[in-house]
Amino acid sequence: METKVGRIKLGTQGLEVSAQGLGCMGMSAFYGPPKPEPDMINLIHHAINCGITFLDTSDVYGPHTNEILLGKALKDVRDRVELATKFGARFVDGKAEVRGDPAYVREACEGSLKRLGVECIDLYYQHRIDTRVPIEVTVGELKKLVEEGKIKYIGLSEASASTIRRAHGVHPITAVQLEWSLWARDVEEEIIPTCRELGIGIVAYSPLGRGFFSSGPKLVETFSDGDARKVRSHNIFDECPYNRTILVLVDS
Numbered sequence: 001m002e003t004k005v006g007r008i009k010l011g012t013q014g015l016e017v018s019a020q021g022l023g024c025m026g027m028s029a030f031y032g033p034p035k036p037e038p039d040m041i042n043l044i045h046h047a048i049n050c051g052i053t054f055l056d057t058s059d060v061y062g063p064h065t066n067e068i069l070l071g072k073a074l075k076d077v078r079d080r081v082e083l084a085t086k087f088g089a090r091f092v093d094g095k096a097e098v099r100g101d102p103a104y105v106r107e108a109c110e111g112s113l114k115r116l117g118v119e120c121i122d123l124y125y126q127h128r129i130d131t132r133v134p135i136e137v138t139v140g141e142l143k144k145l146v147e148e149g150k151i152k153y154i155g156l157s158e159a160s161a162s163t164i165r166r167a168h169g170v171h172p173i174t175a176v177q178l179e180w181s182l183w184a185r186d187v188e189e190e191i192i193p194t195c196r197e198l199g200i201g202i203v204a205y206s207p208l209g210r211g212f213f214s215s216g217p218k219l220v221e222t223f224s225d226g227d228a229r230k231v232r233s234h235n236i237f238d239e240c241p242y243n244r245t246i247l248v249l250v251d252s
Contacts (some may be wrong), residue, residue, distance in 0.1 A: 005051035010203030100130030
């Protein structure tokens with residue numbers, strides 16, 4: 001008998017999601033080569049049947065191919081899931097770029113709606129903050145998209161406490177996504193308390209240390225050339241030896 005994952009309120013704006021989410025990035029990008037599409041669609045359907053209905057993607061994953069994958073997977077089950085995607089981070093000629101200007105916000109949203117095959121995105125995050133554009137301007141455009149029925153709730157990813165507070169003053173922010181694990185606890189100093197004060201939900205990404213806490217140090221040996229963690233593993237261990245100590249304790 002399968003155990004169903006419970007449900008929780010995310011933030012205080014009315015969004016209800018499964019207590020456990022499914023991050024879909026690694027199906028298409030960054031963690032090695034893209035996985036077989038039929039297998040990933042089956043995985044998504046299995047997660048939904050287990051009650052894991054909070055699905056997370058971004059237009060930068062692939063780019064675009066992860067959203068397309070989800071669009072195919074959700075054709076007959078859209079009404080059973082809470083769909084989150086992101087905008088604002090992209091690669092141009094191999095270089096990372098961040099965009100938060102109103103025209104781009106709207107263009108990105110329209111693109112995601114089309115790729116996902118949906119009329120409305122449940123939770124739309126600004127993936128990275130464009131420091132060239134006041135957050136009030138970016139959120140102002142997101143507010144218009146809410147009013148137009150193209151998105152239901154607004155989120156931020158990797159934003160400072162002050163940015164979160166300013167954004168929340170323009171339109172209620174439903175959730176903030178950030179890296180939070182035994183390896184990444186600096187967010188507990190200011191960002192987490194700010195979110196709790198404002199009634200903003202917290203969505204932790206990489207809570208298992210990008211796979212290390214579930215697989216142990218030998219995970220490095222399995223990385224393919226296309227796995228971004230292959231490069232980052234040097235930074236994780238060599239530049240912060242304490243991380244290895246934490247990993248050993250978890251692994252024991």
